[in-house]
Amino acid sequence: MFSLKIAQGTLELGLMYAIMVLGVYLTFRVLNYADLTVEGSFTMGAATAAVLIINGTNPWLATLIAFFAGTIAGVFTGIFHTKFKITALLSGILTMTALYSINLRIMGKANISLLKTRTIFTDFQSLPFINADYAILLLSFITVFILGLLVYLFLNTEIGLALRATGDNELMIRSQGVNTDIMKILGLALSNGLVAFSGSYVAQKQLFADASMGIGMIVAGLASVIIGEVLIGTSSIGRAVIAVICGGIIYRFIIAIVLQLGLEATDLKLLTAIIVLIALVSPSIKSKVTALNPSGKVREE
C-alpha cells in the first residue's frame, strides 16, 4: 500500500525535482528552447556537491557551488548556440556529452556515497525547534518556495521581460535594443544552475551521487512542466510558476504510484516518454476534433 512514509518521501523528492522543473520551464517555455544540457548539469550538480562535501567543504557552500557549476554548463551551451550558430538541440547534446566525461572526472569514479557525512539536511535537522522527521521536507519546501518566488520576481523585472520577449519574438525585442544572444546565454545559465542545484539536493537526500543520475531528466522535466500547465494553467507568470512546481511534484507521485502498482523501475523512462507524447499530441488532436465538429457537441445520428 501507499503508506504515509512513502508519500512523505515522494513529496520530498518531488519538491527537490521541482527545482529542476523550474529550470526546464525557463528554457523550454520562457526561452522556447529545448535544452538537453539538463541531462548533464543535473549530474554535475550532484557530483560537484558530493565531491566537495566528502572533502570537507561546508555542505551549504558545496550546494551553492553546485549551482554555479550548472550555470557554467549553461553558458557553454548558450555560446555554442548563439556565437557558433549550432542548432539548439545539438548545442545541448554537445554539452551533455562533454559533461558525462567531466562529471566522471569531477567524481573520479562512477559514484560517490554520502553515507554518514554532514549534509545540508543533517545540519538543518540539528537546528533547534526542527522536528527531525520533517526536516528534509521542510527545508525542501522552503527552498522551492524561495526559488519559485525569485523566478517569479525575476520574470517581472526589466531584464526578465526582455528574456521572455526573446523567447516570444526575437526580431521585436532586438529592435528594442536587447542583445538576444546575451539573453539566451543568461536564460540557459540560470536554468542549468537551478537544475544543478536540484541535483545537489537529490544527491544529499539519497546520500549518493551517480554518473548516470541525470539520464532521462529532460523528458521528466518536460513531462512535469506539461502536467502542471494542463492541471493548473498558464494565464499569468505567477500561475505558470506555481503550475510547473506542482507539475514536478505530481510527476513524482505518478511515478511512485506506478512503482507501487508493480511496474519495474526500468520501465519508467518509457512511461515518461508516453506521458510527454500524449501531452504534446493532445492539443493538435483536440483542435482537429473541434474543427470537424465546430459546435463542440457530439453529432447525433
Place this chain on the structure above:
Amino acid sequence: MLKVDNLTKVFNKNTINEKKALDQVSLHLSPGDFVTIIGSNGAGKSSLMNAVAGVFIPDSGEVVIDGINITNWAPHKRAGLISRVFQDPMSGTAASMTIEENLIMALKRGKKRSLRWALNKSKREYFCSELEKLGLGLENRLTTKVKLLSGGQRQALTLLMATLEEPKLLLLDEHTAALDPKTADKVIELTCRVAESSQLTTMMITHNLEQALSCGNRTIMMHEGRIILDIKGTERSNMTISRLLEMFNKASGVQMNNDRMMLAGTL
C-alpha cells in the same frame, strides 16, 4: 540628421544570382523630415531601410545619424536611435505578453535594463493616456495578451511602441500593407499625426502612391538600387499620381509593370 552616403550593397556577389540592391545611394534628411519611398519590387527600398536599421552591413558607404557613424553597428545597438515598424503586424509585438508588458519594453528601447520591477502605477497611467490617443479602446485592456488583438490593433500598438520613447529616426516598412483598407487608413492617419506632432524624422516605404504624396513632406522614388526621383516643396504639392507614374516611366526608361503600383495609381 540622417546622412546616407554612397551606400552600395551587392547580394550573392560573383554568382549567377548577383543582385545590386543598392548602387551608390545618398540621401540626407533634415530633422523633422518625413520622406515617403516608392518604387517597384526589388527597387532597393527595403534594402535602403535594412542598411539604415543595421540588418546588414553595406559593402561600401556610410550611415550617419546626428554625426554618429553607425554603419557597422549591430541592430540592437542602434535601437536607441532608430525605431521600426514592420510590414507583418505579428513581428512588432510579443504575442504571449500583455499590452502593458510590451509597452514597458518599448519604453526601455535602447536603454540599460536592470533587475528593477518593470511596471508600476505611474507607468500604467501613462500607458493608459497614450493608448487613449489611439482611439481603439485599448486603454481598458492593459493586461490583455497581445495575441488576442487584431492585426490592425497590433500594428497601432507597434506604432505607439515605436514612438513612445522618441527615436531619432522612425522607419516604417510598408506597415499598412497587411491590413484591410479601412484599418490601413486609420493606421496611416495615426502615423501622420504622431510623426507631425512630435516632429519625428521618418522614412516610410509604401506601395500606395496616394499615401506617398499625402503623407510627409518629401517623396523619393527608387529603381534598380538608385534614387531616381526626389521631390519636395511646391514641386511635390503640384504632383499628381498620374504624373508620378509618368515620371517613373520616363526616369527609369522602362514600362512599369508592377501590378500593385498600377493598381494604386488607378484607385
